[in-house]
Amino acid sequence: MGHNAGAARALELVRQQAPLxxxxxxxxxxxxxxxxxxxCGASPVMAHARQEVEEMAAMAGALVINxxxxxxxxxxxxxxAGQKANEVGAPVVLDPVGSGATTLRTETAMRxxxxxxxxxxxxxxxxxxxxxxxxxxxxxxxxxxxxxDEALEAAKSLALELGAVLAVTGQVDLVxxxxxxxxxxGGHALMGRVTGMGCTAxxxxxxxxxxxxxxxxxxxxxxxxxxxxxxQAAARATGPGSFQVAxxxxxxxxxxxxxxxxALIAEx
Amino acid sequence: MGHNAGAARALELVRQQAPLxxxxxxxxxxxxxxxxxxxCGASPVMAHARQEVEEMAAMAGALVINxxxxxxxxxxxxxxAGQKANEVGAPVVLDPVGSGATTLRTETAMRxxxxxxxxxxxxxxxxxxxxxxxxxxxxxxxxxxxxxDEALEAAKSLALELGAVLAVTGQVDLVxxxxxxxxxxGGHALMGRVTGMGCTAxxxxxxxxxxxxxxxxxxxxxxxxxxxxxxQAAARATGPGSFQVAxxxxxxxxxxxxxxxxALIAEx
Amino acid sequence: MGHNAGAARALELVRQQAPLxxxxxxxxxxxxxxxxxxxCGASPVMAHARQEVEEMAAMAGALVINxxxxxxxxxxxxxxAGQKANEVGAPVVLDPVGSGATTLRTETAMRxxxxxxxxxxxxxxxxxxxxxxxxxxxxxxxxxxxxxDEALEAAKSLALELGAVLAVTGQVDLVxxxxxxxxxxGGHALMGRVTGMGCTAxxxxxxxxxxxxxxxxxxxxxxxxxxxxxxQAAARATGPGSFQVAxxxxxxxxxxxxxxxxALIAEx
Numbered sequence: 040m041g042h043n044a045g046a047a048r049a050l051e052l053v054r055q056q057a058p059l060x061x062x063x064x065x066x067x068x069x070x071x072x073x074x075x076x077x078x079c080g081a082s083p084v085m086a087h088a089r090q091e092v093e094e095m096a097a098m099a100g101a102l103v104i105n106x107x108x109x110x111x112x113x114x115x116x117x118x119x120a121g122q123k124a125n126e127v128g129a130p131v132v133l134d135p136v137g138s139g140a141t142t143l144r145t146e147t148a149m150r151x152x153x154x155x156x157x158x159x160x161x162x163x164x165x166x167x168x169x170x171x172x173x174x175x176x177x178x179x180x181x182x183x184x185x186x187x188d189e190a191l192e193a194a195k196s197l198a199l200e201l202g203a204v205l206a207v208t209g210q211v212d213l214v215x216x217x218x219x220x221x222x223x224x225g226g227h228a229l230m231g232r233v234t235g236m237g238c239t240a241x242x243x244x245x246x247x248x249x250x251x252x253x254x255x256x257x258x259x260x261x262x263x264x265x266x267x268x269x270x271q272a273a274a275r276a277t278g279p280g281s282f283q284v285a286x287x288x289x290x291x292x293x294x295x296x297x298x299x300x301x302a303l304i305a306e307x
Numbered sequence: 308m309g310h311n312a313g314a315a316r317a318l319e320l321v322r323q324q325a326p327l328x329x330x331x332x333x334x335x336x337x338x339x340x341x342x343x344x345x346x347c348g349a350s351p352v353m354a355h356a357r358q359e360v361e362e363m364a365a366m367a368g369a370l371v372i373n374x375x376x377x378x379x380x381x382x383x384x385x386x387x388a389g390q391k392a393n394e395v396g397a398p399v400v401l402d403p404v405g406s407g408a409t410t411l412r413t414e415t416a417m418r419x420x421x422x423x424x425x426x427x428x429x430x431x432x433x434x435x436x437x438x439x440x441x442x443x444x445x446x447x448x449x450x451x452x453x454x455x456d457e458a459l460e461a462a463k464s465l466a467l468e469l470g471a472v473l474a475v476t477g478q479v480d481l482v483x484x485x486x487x488x489x490x491x492x493g494g495h496a497l498m499g500r501v502t503g504m505g506c507t508a509x510x511x512x513x514x515x516x517x518x519x520x521x522x523x524x525x526x527x528x529x530x531x532x533x534x535x536x537x538x539q540a541a542a543r544a545t546g547p548g549s550f551q552v553a554x555x556x557x558x559x560x561x562x563x564x565x566x567x568x569x570a571l572i573a574e575x
Numbered sequence: 576m577g578h579n580a581g582a583a584r585a586l587e588l589v590r591q592q593a594p595l596x597x598x599x600x601x602x603x604x605x606x607x608x609x610x611x612x613x614x615c616g617a618s619p620v621m622a623h624a625r626q627e628v629e630e631m632a633a634m635a636g637a638l639v640i641n642x643x644x645x646x647x648x649x650x651x652x653x654x655x656a657g658q659k660a661n662e663v664g665a666p667v668v669l670d671p672v673g674s675g676a677t678t679l680r681t682e683t684a685m686r687x688x689x690x691x692x693x694x695x696x697x698x699x700x701x702x703x704x705x706x707x708x709x710x711x712x713x714x715x716x717x718x719x720x721x722x723x724d725e726a727l728e729a730a731k732s733l734a735l736e737l738g739a740v741l742a743v744t745g746q747v748d749l750v751x752x753x754x755x756x757x758x759x760x761g762g763h764a765l766m767g768r769v770t771g772m773g774c775t776a777x778x779x780x781x782x783x784x785x786x787x788x789x790x791x792x793x794x795x796x797x798x799x800x801x802x803x804x805x806x807q808a809a810a811r812a813t814g815p816g817s818f819q820v821a822x823x824x825x826x827x828x829x830x831x832x833x834x835x836x837x838a839l840i841a842e843x
Binding site for chain 1: 602605606609610613614619620621622623624626627630631634648819820821822823824825826827828
């Protein structure tokens with residue numbers, strides 16, 4: 040099955056199965072990511088209390104961990120939920136928001152990677168670079184200054200070190216497990232002018248992971264789906280407000296055949 | 308006064324009095340419910356610190372408690388605010404989001420019901436079933452699998468057990484105090500594809516409770532108002548993004564005479 | 576340089592420099608204010624953990640403190656971040672949401688003003704009045720009952736007492752450092768029917784403060800920019816939902832020359 044067909048098949052399975060996606064994510068984007076997951080066809084739930092995260096993670100088809108607005112009790116809950124997800128075989132996707140920007144974020148991202156088996160790390164280039172052992176702090180964090188194009192070899196070796204698929208998003212996204220590598224093209228500049236677009240990408244990767252056992256295919260498929268929605272939304276938008284509205288409509292209206300036709304996934 | 312006239316009268320009073328509605332609610336929907344309350348004509352405030360909830364609840368026309376993203380400090384604040392609301396005579400509406408899905412949620416919903424005099428419980432069918440003493444955990448939680456139609460007798464007896472009006476929302480909503488029962492029809496399928504629609508229903512019930520002393524009428528009126536807004540919004544929407552925008556516009560633009568004409572409230 | 580030219584110049588600098596604006600703000604509006612800052616051209620970051628706020632504030636061009644959903648750990652973080660911002664010379668803007676409504680809010684606003692050097696306080700009239708030493712609690716908090724027009728002398732003397740620029744927003748905004756005073760006209764009534772509009776004003780003041788050393792000019796410029804966006808958005812809106820969408824589009828599309836032409840800033 041080709042990459043586009045795989046993306047379409049995963050979207051179809053999300054629509055059929057409506058997998059429960061458990062999110063421990065940041066305050067800023069909870070609403071956006073819940074809505075994106077619903078538009079995709081998944082069933083989002085947000086739960087962060089140490090007292091319930093294991094029970095919730097045990098029911099979930101996938102777990103999304105996003106460190107965008109960290110605090111110590113949330114870190115404990117992320118670790119507990121991640122370990123439970125590992126135990127029951129639910130895939131985990133990590134969004135190390137702002138890793139490299141502060142010590143708390145970098146160390147938390149590292150600790151989550153050390154103590155949880157993460158299927159996919161979705162990051163921008165600076166965040167990804169901050170995850171290199173011995174290079175913590177080298178990245179610039181939230182802003183992405185490093186060209187994705189320069190990062191292919193670095194991403195491959197980092198993916199191998201982390202033992203995870205690494206999805207580095209930027210103008211063109213790069214997805215690699217260290218051996219295989221794909222590029223996903225076709226987002227739009229307006230995606231950088233609304234908050235939580237990376238977090239939305241990560242949440243959608245969670246939905247695709249819940250139905251697609253190959254994390255490389257799941258990550259590339261989800262990014263291609265969001266990229267297509269972004270292009271469609273930008274064509275209807277007059278600014279970031281109308282873009283966000285049109286993006287949710289597009290995520291909802293894109294069907295598997297459209298995704299198969301229009302996804303821009305290629306070997307890197 | 309007929310049910311539709313009662314709904315229209317309550318909306319008119321909300322617009323005239325702009326009651327302060329104190330919300331202790333979940334992170335995902337705070338923005339949505341604040342905006343829905345403003346569009347309705349109420350004055351929302353969100354406050355959750357143990358140090359201020361009693362002072363805030365004592366000023367409020369109604370208190371909305373929603374357990375969608377629980378943690379222990381918030382539970383303590385909910386209990387304190389609810390008891391203060393009881394003391395000053397402000398009605399309380401409870402949204403037991405995800406009760407039945409995790410032990411923390413089910414037990415918290417039960418504890419709130421035991422320690423606070425709740426005027427209205429707004430829930431989906433699975434959440435409602437989880438509240439039956441001795442049957443905790445039987446529900447499926449966030450998803451609603453039980454048909455509202457099968458639930459009339461169960462809802463009536465549960466309402467009597469809880470000593471509260473029970474508003475079970477689904478394709479058709481059922482509102483009962485155990486003796487009287489109303490159905491509210493006329494939402495739209497898109498309402499299930501955006502996050503926080505149930506939470507918005509609960510918040511609007513809070514606004515109506517602040518001005519309408521009969522909690523059955525308040526709950527049915529608020530649900531009819533939201534249902535009408537949902538139908539109007541769906542007619543203008545091309546997906547869940549544009550639906551949410553149109554819903555807020557509709558909540559704002561519906562006037563009492565329109566609600567009196569178009570509300571779909573009937574004896575159950 | 577005239578006031579309008581100053582506003583346009585500040586917007587141009589925000590677009591050129593994309594200053595990092597560190598927000599410790601309330602849960603309800605985080606998404607709105609992040610998006611408004613992005614539409615303006617700034618780089619927002621939200622971070623509230625005691626463990627990282629100093630590191631984040633030390634990198635920021637400005638710090639925004641908003642007490643809309645307080646709790647004790649957040650208060651400690653606000654104090655630490657504010658002191659660090661003072662240390663590195665990053666200007667601080669305070670939004671005392673609901674000061675006067677509860678003791679926790681009034682006392683926290685007072686404590687922040689006592690322990691941090693605040694460049695601008697952005698408040699409604701009731702909140703501003705609650706900040707007068709010896710008059711704490713006199714204000715009504717969230718609702719603004721006092722006419723801005725009556726408040727000119729009071730605002731001037733309060734600004735002197737606080738040692739900060741005071742920006743009191745209402746139908747017409749008043750900005751004063753105690754000696755100079757400006758009025759900013761031209762918002763729209765719909766701005767009072769969506770949540771977080773005051774918080775958005777405060778966040779935009781933060782962006783302008785990051786590039787404009789005169790806090791009076793920064794505050795007036797940001798309010799004029801938001802007011803213009805509000806007027807443009809209202810012309811395209813059919814209610815508060817479409818207004819919010821159009822507002823973000825307008826913030827994004829207004830360029831410095833348009834702001835210079837259409838800003839409504841005058842000597843008070």
